Amino acid sequence: MTTQTSRAWLLSAPALVLFAVLLLVPLLMTFMLSFNSFDFYGGIGTDLSLANYAEVLGDSYFYEIFGRTFLIALITTAICAAIGVPQAYILYRMSPFWRSITVLIVIGPLLISVVVRTLGWAILLGNKGVINTALMDIGLIERPIRMMYTSGGIVLALVHVMVPFMVLAVWAALQRQDPATEAAAESLGARPRTIFFRIILPQAIPGVLSGSLIVFSLSASAFATPAILGGRRVKVVSTTVYDEFLNTLNWPLGAAIAMLLLVAVLIVMLSWNSLVERRYGEVFE
Template sequence: MSASRFAPAALSAPAVLALGVALLLPLGGIALLSFQGFDFDKGIIPRWDLANYASLATDSLFLEALARTFRIAVIVTVICLAIGVPEAWIIHRMAPRWRGLMLLVVVGPLLVSVVVRTFGWMVLLGGNGLINQGLRALGVPGAPFRMMFTEFAIILGLVHVMVPLVVLAVWASLGRLDPALARAAESLGAGRLTAFRRVVLPNIMPGILAGALMVFCLSASAFATPAMLGGRRLKVVSSMTYTEFLNTLNWPLGAAIAVLLLLAILAVTLLWTRLVERRALRRLGVG
């Protein structure tokens, strides 16, 4: 009996150990580094204070980058939900012979490196890119437009990367949904849109919320796409961290920026998880 009590802990110990070595130890090192000082002549100064965090609290460039980071993440999340949820529902209602093909088309972008995909958007969005060439050929006034190195370009690139995550999360929820529910609603006189809104949508809400959380967290912490499509001037928090670590070599300040981004994402994750729990409890009639 006593052995069975410790069986779960023993079985999970290798994963916990691997997680601690691969993730928690580096994060702990970054957190400790963020409390140290830096001098351009002496390098890292072994002191322990909150000077880096105090300087970031009054740094307008960092606050602007932080606001831009979360603004882009929210916009990308909303667009991905608007595209991914109906797309997953349409694929779910397809005939089986087409369903697998469409899922492969949706998941296809995940099989290509994010850097390669972003280079593709650079070709499309450049001043002489295919989009501007097409607009000039159509005689659109004002073409060519400046699309590269803008928030629009970053959002477009991130949406392309993140939509499959929403589709897969919602698809998993739809797979657990009893198809008889929607048919019963339609047999009682509800249209397809009403049946989806009143019956299907509440049942797949956990998948929608999970997809939204994944998209938000990954968009807020993304580096390659914002760096390539946003350029050096349009900073987000991840690119500021990269600059401090590898350009100015101010590792303690870069560590402080990384810690603040991590804490902000964790706070959003906890609030979002709490929202999901409250919805689940209300559906069960608890609380």
């Protein structure tokens, strides 16, 4: 090992130790806990088996929860992409002064506590909330529209906070493109729509990929928003894990559900990454 390599490892050592202590060690402990047995009278046992995984994989109730979780994450990702790509392009074309102001506005939802932000959405979406009250006052509806404790309400609140991740990822990709390609297309008589779909969008694919991975993984593992806006009616994986740990006290089963969520998210992310990279390579051959 060369001196330069040794110096690099030494400089990285504090961050690697912190990463191992705060992430890898708890993750390993959760993985080991998922194999323990559990008895409602005796608590966590010392017997090791795959019974917890078999219970999750053999019960249609958990399939429904996982399906709902990934459907919410997928819809959130699609909406964020539809909103974020045009918004990132507009941000890319702005002057530096207005761009700095717009970036601050875009990342505004990330500067607010997730609990405060979600409670704000609860005030808006409730049966006696701002939206229903306003619609009833102007006579558009006669009875409140149920928006709380629905998957749609969860998606709406998740989109609100996930859009900045998509915008920033796509904007960073657009920053690396060559402006001469747009000028060349304009000189050849291409219309703005053609330039966007044939020149801008293909070069933004890396940003869409990275933004989609971030949004999907964060949406699939979100807890506070589904817990507050979904309540007991709309169960997702994160709230199910919470119930197993703190309500039924079945920690091994909760750990097994958490590990399956981690594995499922990793599989989806790796598959999506492989698929888009192949498509990306074909576009630029």
